[in-house]
Amino acid sequence: MNEIMNDIHRRMSDLVTDHVQLVTLLPRIGIPLGFGERSVADVCARHGVDPQFLLLICNVYCNPHYEPEPQMLAGIHMDGLVPYLRGSHAYYVDNRLPHIARHLDHIATQLPERVAAVFKRFFEEYQQEVMAHFAHEEQVVFPHIEALTAGRPAGKYSIDSFLRDHSNLEDKLNDLLQIIFKYLPENVTGDDTVSVIYDIILLAHDLNRHSFVEEHVMVPYVRQLEKSNL
Amino acid sequence: MKARLLIIEPAQMVAQGLVAMLNEQTRFKVLEPIRSLDNLTERLITGRPDIIIVNIGLVDSPTEARADRQVPVVGLVYQYVPAEKLKRFDALIDIHDSQGAVVETLTKALNQQPGDNTQPAANYELSRRETDVLIEVARGYTNKEIADRLNVSVHTVISHRKNIMHKTGIKSVAGLTVYAILNNLIDESVVV
Numbered sequence: 002m003n004e005i006m007n008d009i010h011r012r013m014s015d016l017v018t019d020h021v022q023l024v025t026l027l028p029r030i031g032i033p034l035g036f037g038e039r040s041v042a043d044v045c046a047r048h049g050v051d052p053q054f055l056l057l058i059c060n061v062y063c064n065p066h067y068e069p070e071p072q073m074l075a076g077i078h079m080d081g082l083v084p085y086l087r088g089s090h091a092y093y094v095d096n097r098l099p100h101i102a103r104h105l106d107h108i109a110t111q112l113p114e115r116v117a118a119v120f121k122r123f124f125e126e127y128q129q130e131v132m133a134h135f136a137h138e139e140q141v142v143f144p145h146i147e148a149l150t151a152g153r154p155a156g157k158y159s160i161d162s163f164l165r166d167h168s169n170l171e172d173k174l175n176d177l178l179q180i181i182f183k184y185l186p187e188n189v190t191g192d193d194t195v196s197v198i199y200d201i202i203l204l205a206h207d208l209n210r211h212s213f214v215e216e217h218v219m220v221p222y223v224r225q226l227e228k229s230n231l
Numbered sequence: 232m233k234a235r236l237l238i239i240e241p242a243q244m245v246a247q248g249l250v251a252m253l254n255e256q257t258r259f260k261v262l263e264p265i266r267s268l269d270n271l272t273e274r275l276i277t278g279r280p281d282i283i284i285v286n287i288g289l290v291d292s293p294t295e296a297r298a299d300r301q302v303p304v305v306g307l308v309y310q311y312v313p314a315e316k317l318k319r320f321d322a323l324i325d326i327h328d329s330q331g332a333v334v335e336t337l338t339k340a341l342n343q344q345p346g347d348n349t350q351p352a353a354n355y356e357l358s359r360r361e362t363d364v365l366i367e368v369a370r371g372y373t374n375k376e377i378a379d380r381l382n383v384s385v386h387t388v389i390s391h392r393k394n395i396m397h398k399t400g401i402k403s404v405a406g407l408t409v410y411a412i413l414n415n416l417i418d419e420s421v422v423v
Contacts, residue, residue, distance in 0.1 A: 115412065115418075176402055176406030179399065179400040179401050179406070
């Protein structure tokens, strides 16, 4: 479904029924499940989330062609942005990556020893890469944003370098999918392969949308902040 | 220059029919047909064909007919063949095709480079040279080092790497290393 969600008076439960992928997203924005019959606006008010911000992130997640307009972005309260990005990082690092690693470990028990070691190492190195990527954002980029919004001097960092250094975290997941689809020995059996394929596809999609928020929502927002703090 | 054409066809009448049909064409130099894959390696070396017609029942994939020669392989069809298998060949001719149709198909196949990116679905198996490059990539060598080790230009290495990525779908060096070990191309101890 590619229509744009813009009605804050709709029931939250209807939104999630139409776009089931929001189930994993909402907790990261600070909205727990169990919304009863309440509207998007009511649920957001209860949890101190700006409803326009919520709809913005939902649209990015559910619609691959969604491109937020600059004027529209300028009218949205972005207080929830950094907490949401941190929440997503924690979701990937504490939940998704270990979950996938467990499946891969099970698969590896069926591989010859020398192959198993390399197979597992591929994902361990990928996890290191993801953590380094996130650490930079959490230690440099997010504090920069928090300083700007608090009116503190911003230091030397400028958001212009963000796009230049922002590495792609999906390619290696796609490599892993190809390896599992095409090159695992045929005698590997069990539910782990099928489950992990879904997990990897969902994570790659989630990371793709996460990057989109960083590059197309966070960057213009921070540029604006940097300009007004001069 | 005439294109050197090798026919691999067990039925002598069919083979002779094709030879007669194609000898009238100035485009082709038709080599002495062979009836099976038995003498193939030798005939590929001595005959240096630019294009091969093979009875599709003799092989599972065009690679068996071309070995490591990068030439188009045209399947000759006169029995039922699963569609999946038909797709692997660079082109197909049918026993009922007219002379004009056969010549046109062969000419077209000659003009498309096998393994060319604009012609996907032909052959996804790595060529011997691509495998050599893959092994060096998986061992951790740079393009420049691989070029020196294999005695080819950096440009050639890059073009092989592009084909490897296209065929395997794997982009990262780490992923290609896993591929190489899963396929027994390298030993994990040689990874630098």
